[in-house]
Amino acid sequence: MQDTFCPSVSPKFSFGAAGKERGLHFLTSLAADMKSAEEGKHIITGVEMSFQHEEQEFDFRSVFEYSLDVQNEPERDAYSYTPNVSLSLPLGMGNPCLATQYHTLQTSPVISVSSCHQTGYSLQNDNHAASGYYLPHGLRPNGAPALESPRIEITAYSQYPEDEVEESNSEDHIIKRGVNSIVTLTLPNADGYRDPSCLSPASSVSSRSCNSDASSYESGFYNYDNSPQNSPWQSPCVSPKGTPTLMSCPHANGPIGAVAEEGWPAQPRGSRPNSPSCSGGNGVNGGGMGKRKYSFNGTTYRQTSCSPIQSPIPSPHISPRVSVTDENWLANTNQYTNSAIVAAINALTTDGVVDLGEGIPIKTRKTMLDHSMGLKLEPGDLLSLDRELCHEDYPLGWPSRRRTTVGGSWMCPSIHIPGLNPSHTSGSPSLPSLDWQLPSCSGPYNLQIEVQPKSHHRAHYETEGSRGAVKALCGSHPVVQLYGYMESEPLTLQLFIGTADDRLLRPHAFYQVHRITGKTVSTASHEVMQSNTKVLEIPLLPENNMRAIIDCAGILKLRNSDIELRKGETDIGRKNTRVRLVFRVHINQPNGRTLSLQASSNAIECSQRSAQELPLVEKQSVESYPATGGKMMLLSGLNFLPDSKVVFVEKAQGGGVVRNRSFLQMLQGRRGEWKVLRLSVVQRSLTRKDGHHLWETEAKVDKDSVKNNSLVVEIPPYRNQRISSPVQVDFYVCNGKRKRSQCQTFTFLPPNVPIIKTEPNDEYDSLGTARLPMHSKPFYSRPRPTPIMTLTNPDDCLVGGYTPCPPRHTAMPSSSPSSSPTLHDLSPVAYSKCFPNSPDHAAPPGPVVTPIQETSGRPNLTHPASPDHNSPLGMLHSQGSPNHLNSPGPHGYHTIYDSSSPSSSPVSQPSTPGGTEDSPFVQAYSPGPGQTHTGESSPSLLTDDDASPPSMAITVKQEPQELDQMYLDDGKLQKTRCTYVFLQVSIR
DNA sequence: GACCTGGAAAGAGAG
């Protein structure tokens, strides 16, 4: 097992006149994850940069990898200037492969490579022996000479016209064009660094400004910022109307405790002050204010403007995320991610001409209201915090209370519940952040959602009474089971509300889980706060076969205005009404580590209207079919009408604007010498426009078969009958104007591709219609081209030494009720942050069709031909469909699907424990080069890699191909953004 | 009476 330590290279640079002339200050925070692959060899796997434009700071973080030879141990020491636990957090978060699902508090020395100007950083954290390694004058304790001043070389490709449209493979020649200019920057002296009192940019607030869209959850270095500035819990604390002392009273009783018992504060109707309805301008939608009244001093007012009174309910979640639904974001973030970042680089070069200002998302410019003003603090405001600290109300028999810490020092000593740590609320690095993407299985363990929730659940507002627990389709409730756990000790299942958009799964800013109690609730639960997100804890008891019926979880809707106006919040609530139930379990390992697994449910539409009107496609019987069409496909879902139409659409792909390409070469210091990091940033911005459809046709709907929840449609012939590779298109159900379902994906195959039938689906049989195997897909999601990611070394991700999940039958009793073949693992998958998600990630354009393609949040799968197949970091944690995604081959490789078996698409597989043998999956291991899957890959990466000078240890890593598109309920493309980020790092 | 559930009104914003 490899040691992991995290160097942080976090000097603050003030780049020269070129940048300043544009109001640009390149802070250039470089941070890197580093792990020792073996003696004398290290792999640095991350980088971040931050730059400042005017008042805004932006981060650019991503993960790359390069090998770094370290001749001897002292050399390693040369990196260990500033051990700092806190700094390792964002890095580790950025690359969960390093922290993976195992967590320890073992201090990861944070390695600073930032040179002799380290005095400031030595102040970051002094609890490590190596701190203070730097001496003010560049002398080290051992008398070694100070490091040279690091230099940063910015090497930019020649700037192509902004509107230059590149084809999907255009990066090939981009890379090959090589470097045409180099700017070498020398680090300033200490005064050029950040304030010594600040943490390294790797963790500092400023460098990860929540106002920066770049500090997105998508970033591999997402900083779960729990700083006082950003913590919503801070609000009551700092409110002049509040009672700050209460905040620090963890054992407040009485009314507080009483309210706390019910979770989020239930406000008396009519007494709930309203949050400001200021939209913040710039079209930032504050959401419909609806009927707003608030009570103040006994008088009820109807709110018509910005209220000085903030919601008494502190928004439970701060999410320095990129808005995913706001049109403004579309327009601006795209520019930002492309222009602003690269402009920062280009500003340092000779040819960058970008108006950075245009690139700043409007919302990031918005002057946040002072949330501390006018806050009306009510007892309930403190409940969650209180509950975090008061664990006196655990139900009897609550598991693990007596649990002793087993080496995992991160475990909460007070409540002894795995996964709970009192320091969560203060951003403890000891647990995986809630926006980490964790696998659903590892080793013998498999966390499985056996019964999925219904696709609609009307969330209740704080002003409303509960609307009950989330239910399952048949009227029951969701069921979650942990397989493979043979210990006698109970565990705790955590549940929180996550997002359900196209992006990484993360806590939903506008929804919180709501604990349901009452005689109808059979499952004990308990609320805690973790990283400002309410988490419901449910015991997983061995006597129940580690199975929990989730009948205690409702969904609370927070008012958009309350959330959007929080400092740092960048998500938009409007139309952001789909959520997922996210389950986590933390399993202590004998070695003291803790294994964390996560599974997320299908998407749940939480609004009232959408649940009633919009058609919803939950499953489709056919995922792909030859271009000839003609096959009948069954759609199941909701709100199908006799006059519903099914429209197949092929959207233009591959076009785009290559806005910027840059190389960043940096000299990274070691003891007495410096290495050059060469960072290639090739950003690609696609400028698709809605309506740019290559093909659109209405499919024939069997009117007679239309039911409210099912519909049979004939697959239309594809426009081109002679396609040589699969073509992915979309289709949607339309009930009329603005009443479209989310786009579903369908793949047209070359006519000669053999079709392999899938097993009949019992669940579908239950519908009483034709025996068509159903392919369940989250309705919310627009399919993303398959991220070509490779798990080349599972152990890299599985620090604990576990390989990914073995076939389930090895760990799961076949007698389990969940072994029913009728059960599907419908869990959407989120991209792992093993592949960080800078805002610049995007899918490669071009026709992308592959049987193993992730669609609609499907698992990422190994691409056997991926150029980074051999990359030690080309690995991926996935979640959602453990039997699909995380089931390794016999050698620990991810399961992939036979590319020639379109019907064996992962989405069609029932999650049948013990059914592995019959699985049509192909266990892929060391596939031959010809074993490409349906054409789509990352050709540019291949060529990019090929183009790298042989002398360089370059690993090109493709970022998660987040296709930043949001299709609204009406099917309208809300925004598009498609950006490549390539990172090349090498040592000279 | 509390909780759950469905429906709809009111109001603001988007188009």
Added chain:
DNA sequence: ACCTCTCTTTCCAGG
């Protein structure tokens, strides 16, 4: 500027 539609939020009522 006006209108229509959509969406959010609150309120009501029945089980």
